Amino acid sequence: MDLTIKILIGVIALFHCYILWFEMFAWETRGRKVFRGFPKELFSQTKVMAANQGLYNGFLAA
Numbered sequence: 914m915d916l917t918i919k920i921l922i923g924v925i926a927l928f929h930c931y932i933l934w935f936e937m938f939a940w941e942t943r944g945r946k947v948f949r950g951f952p953k954e955l956f957s958q959t960k961v962m963a964a965n966q967g968l969y970n971g972f973l974a975a
Contacts, residue, residue: 929974938965 935943940963941956 926974929970933967933971933974936963936970938967940967946947 941961944956944963945951945953
């Protein structure tokens with residue numbers, strides 16, 4: 914049971930690290946591909962907010 918819990922914690926931490934990377938570093942490149950319905954100029958305007966959310970997810974992963 915302890916091993917299962919540790920594996921689940923690791924998977925969740927890796928997921929938060931992925932979100933950190935996506936929101937801090939790939940927001941204007943990969944984000945446009947993922948959120949196709951959003952206007953393209955929205956990504957440059959919200960880059961700082963996305964980076965803040967990515968940093969938050971980094972703290973959750975830590």
